[in-house]
Amino acid sequence: MADQHSTLRARRRAQTQQLIQGHAVRLFAERGYDATTVNDVAEAAGVSPMTVYRHFPTKEDLVLADQHGRLVAERVVAAPAADLPLVHRIGGALIGSAAALTGDDRGREFLLTRLRLMISTPALRAKHLDNQYALQQAIIDALGEEAADPETAFHARAAASACLAALHTALVRWAEDDGRSDLPGLIAKALAAVFGESPLSPGDVAGR
Amino acid sequence: MADQHSTLRARRRAQTQQLIQGHAVRLFAERGYDATTVNDVAEAAGVSPMTVYRHFPTKEDLVLADQHGRLVAERVVAAPAADLPLVHRIGGALIGSAAALTGDDRGREFLLTRLRLMISTPALRAKHLDNQYALQQAIIDALGEEAADPETAFHARAAASACLAALHTALVRWAEDDGRSDLPGLIAKALAAVFGESPLSPGDVAGR
DNA sequence: TACCTAAGTGGTAGTGACTATCACTGCGGT
DNA sequence: ACCGCAGTGATAGTCACTACCACTTAGGTA
Numbered sequence: 517m518a519d520q521h522s523t524l525r526a527r528r529r530a531q532t533q534q535l536i537q538g539h540a541v542r543l544f545a546e547r548g549y550d551a552t553t554v555n556d557v558a559e560a561a562g563v564s565p566m567t568v569y570r571h572f573p574t575k576e577d578l579v580l581a582d583q584h585g586r587l588v589a590e591r592v593v594a595a596p597a598a599d600l601p602l603v604h605r606i607g608g609a610l611i612g613s614a615a616a617l618t619g620d621d622r623g624r625e626f627l628l629t630r631l632r633l634m635i636s637t638p639a640l641r642a643k644h645l646d647n648q649y650a651l652q653q654a655i656i657d658a659l660g661e662e663a664a665d666p667e668t669a670f671h672a673r674a675a676a677s678a679c680l681a682a683l684h685t686a687l688v689r690w691a692e693d694d695g696r697s698d699l700p701g702l703i704a705k706a707l708a709a710v711f712g713e714s715p716l717s718p719g720d721v722a723g724r
Numbered sequence: 725m726a727d728q729h730s731t732l733r734a735r736r737r738a739q740t741q742q743l744i745q746g747h748a749v750r751l752f753a754e755r756g757y758d759a760t761t762v763n764d765v766a767e768a769a770g771v772s773p774m775t776v777y778r779h780f781p782t783k784e785d786l787v788l789a790d791q792h793g794r795l796v797a798e799r800v801v802a803a804p805a806a807d808l809p810l811v812h813r814i815g816g817a818l819i820g821s822a823a824a825l826t827g828d829d830r831g832r833e834f835l836l837t838r839l840r841l842m843i844s845t846p847a848l849r850a851k852h853l854d855n856q857y858a859l860q861q862a863i864i865d866a867l868g869e870e871a872a873d874p875e876t877a878f879h880a881r882a883a884a885s886a887c888l889a890a891l892h893t894a895l896v897r898w899a900e901d902d903g904r905s906d907l908p909g910l911i912a913k914a915l916a917a918v919f920g921e922s923p924l925s926p927g928d929v930a931g932r
Numbered sequence: 933t934a935c936c937t938a939a940g941t942g943g944t945a946g947t948g949a950c951t952a953t954c955a956c957t958g959c960g961g962t
Numbered sequence: 963a964c965c966g967c968a969g970t971g972a973t974a975g976t977c978a979c980t981a982c983c984a985c986t987t988a989g990g991t992a
Contacts, residue, residue, distance in 0.1 A: 525959060525968070532969090553948065564971050575949065642854035646846065649853060674893045674917040681885035689878055709882040710918065733939070733988060740940090761977065772942050773979095783978065 533571045533581075536561045540578035545629050549579075549637040576643045579633050585651040588613045593658045602672055606655060606679040607707045611700045618699050628695045635691055648684060652676045682706035741779045741789075744769045748786035753837050757787075757845045784851045787841050793859045796821045801866045810880055814863060814887045815915045822907045836903045843899055856892060860884045890914035 539560040543552045554575055558565040572578050591609035600608075618624045634644045655676050656669070686702040747768040751760045762783055766773040780786050799817035808816075826832045842852045863884050864877070894910040 523960075528959095529969080554950090555948085566971055567969080569950070570969075573950090638854065641857070642850040645853035645857060646850035649849070670893070670897055670913070671917040673896075674890050674914040677889035677893050678886040678918040681889035682882050685878070685882045685885050688881075705878070706882040709879040710886040712920065731989075736988095737940080762979085763977085774942055775940080777979070778940075781979090 529571075532563070532567070536563065536568055536571055537578055537581065540572075541626070541629055541633070544579060544633055544637075549633060549640065554578075574643075576640055579630050579637075579640055580644055580647060584613065584617060585647065585654065587616075588651060589654045589658050592655050602659075602675050603679060603707070603711055606676055607682075607703070607711075610679065610683050610707075611703050614699045614703055618695075624695055628691060631687060631691045635688060645684070648680045649677075652680050678710055679707065682710050737779075740771070740775070744771065744776055744779055745786055745789065748780075749834070749837055749841070752787060752841055752845075757841060757848065762786075782851075784848055787838050787848055788852055788855060792821065792825060793855065793862065795824075796859060797862045797866050800863050810867075811883050811887060811915070811919055814884055815890075815912070815919075818887065818891050818915075819908045819911050822911055826903075826907050832903055836899060839895060839899045843896060853892070856888050857885075860888050886918055887915065890918050 536557065540552075540557045543557055543560055547556075554568055555565050557578065558568045561568070568578075572581060588609055591613055592606055595605045595609060617627065634640045652673070656673055659672075660669075683703055683706070686699065686706040689706075690697060690699045690702055744765065748760075748765045751765055751768055755764075762776055763773050765786065766776045769776070776786075780789060796817055799821055800814055803813045803817060825835065842848045860881070864881055867880075868877075891911055891914070894907065894914040897914075898905060898907045898910055
C-alpha cells in the first residue's frame with residue numbers, strides 16, 4: 517500500500533532505509549549492540565544521526581524493523597480454510613510465512629543475523645517479544661468479527677498467544693542451528709508439541 | 725538467601741526498597757510512566773536519585789521487581805507429582821502461585837496497579853514479557869536434568885512457553901476485569917483453551 | 933570498649949538515546 | 963515556471979544511566 521505511487525522519492529526512501537539498516541546490523545554483529553552508538557551507524561551509512569532517527573524511531577528498530585508481522589496477519593485472514601480450528605489457521609499462516617521468508621539465501625542470512633542479535637541482546641529480545649504480542653493482537657483483530665462474545669475472544673487470545681510462543685521457540689532453535697534446519701518444519705513440530713501430535717494437513721498451510 | 729542474617733541493615737534495606745517502589749508505582753499511576761522522571765520518584769521517596777538506582781537497576785524495575793518468578797520456579801521443581809505431564813506440572817505451579825499471590829487484598833491491589841502499568845506502557849510490557857521468557861528458561865533449567873536429549877528439550881521449551889503465554893493471556897484478562905474475577909480460574913481456563921479441555925485434577929496444583 | 937571493614941548513601945561529571953526546533957534542498961504535482 | 967512538502971542536517975536541549983568520588987554508620991573484632 518505504500519508503493520502505490522512507486523515514485524522516485526519512495527524508492528530512494530526505501531533504499532536509504534535498507535542502507536542504514538544494513539550498516540546497523542553489520543556493526544551490531546561486529547562490535548556488539550551496546551558498544552555501537554547510533555552515531556556510529558549514521559557515520560557508517562554516510563548520513564546524519566537525524567536521518568537515522570527519521571527512518572527508525574528507536575535504536576532497537578534498526579534490528580527489528582520488518583513487515584513480516586503484517587504479512588502473517590494478512591495470511592491468517594486470507595486463509596482459504598476459514599472453517600478449520602483457529603490454531604490450524606494461525607499455525608498454517610506462520611508456517612507458510614516462514615517458508616516464504618527462508619526462500620532466498622541472501623535474505624535468510626540477514627534474518628539469521630538479526631535473529632541472533634534479538635536473542636542475545638536483552639533490549640532487543642524484550643522489544644521483539646513485545647512485537648510478537650502486537651502481532652497476536654493484530655491477528656485477533658483481523659478475525660475479530662468472528663468472536664464477539666468474551667468467552668470466545670478469551671479462547672482465541674489464548675490460542676493465538678500459544679501459537680506465537682511456539683513460533684518463538686522454533687525461531688530460537690533455528691538460530692541455534694545457524695539456520696541449517698528447516699524452519700517451517702521446526703514451527704510445525706513446536707505447534708505439535710503444544711497442541712498435540714496432530715500433524716497439519718497440507719491444505720492448512722495458507723498461501724503455499 | 726539474602727536474609728540469612730535478618731540483621732537491622734537488611735531490614736532497613738528492604739524497607740527503603742518498598743518505600744521507593746511504593747512511591748514510584750503511585751506516581752506512575754497518577755502522572756503516567758513516561759511523564760514521571762526517576763528524580764521525581766527519588767524526591768517523593770525522600771532519597772537521592774543515586775539511591776534509587778542502587779536499589780533498582782533500571783526505571784522499569786521500579787514496576788517489575790518482585791520475586792514471583794523465583795517462587796513459581798521453585799514450585800515447579802517441588803511439585804509432588806513429578807510423573808505428571810510437564811504441562812500439568814507447570815500449569816499447576818502457575819495456578820498455585822496465583823492463588824497465593826491474590827490472597828490478601830492489599831497485595832492484590834498493588835499487583836493490579838503494577839499489572840495495569842505493565843500492560844499499557846510499551847517499555848514495561850516489553851521488559852515484562854522478557855521476564856516471562858527468563859522465567860521460562862528458569863523452569864526449563866530447574867528440571868533440565870530430566871531432558872537431556874535435544875528433542876525432549878525442544879518439546880519442553882515449547883510446552884513451557886505455551887504455558888506462560890496462557891498465563892499472560894489470563895493476567896491481561898484479569899487486569900481488564902479489575903481483579904474481580906478469579907485469577908487461578910482464569911489461568912486454568914486459558915491453559916484448557918490451549919491444551920484441550922482436560923480440567924486439572926486437584927492433585928496437580930502444587931503447593932495448595 | 934575502642935576499632936575497622938564494608939554497606940549504604942549522596943554529589944559531580946560524564947555518555948548516549950532521543951526530541952524540538954530551526955533552516956535548506958530538491959522532487960512532484962499544478 | 964512555480965509552489966508545497968518530503969527529506970535532510972545542525973543545534974540545543976531532556977532524561978536514563980554510569981563511573982568516581984567522599985561521608986556516615988552498622989556489625990563484627992581485638
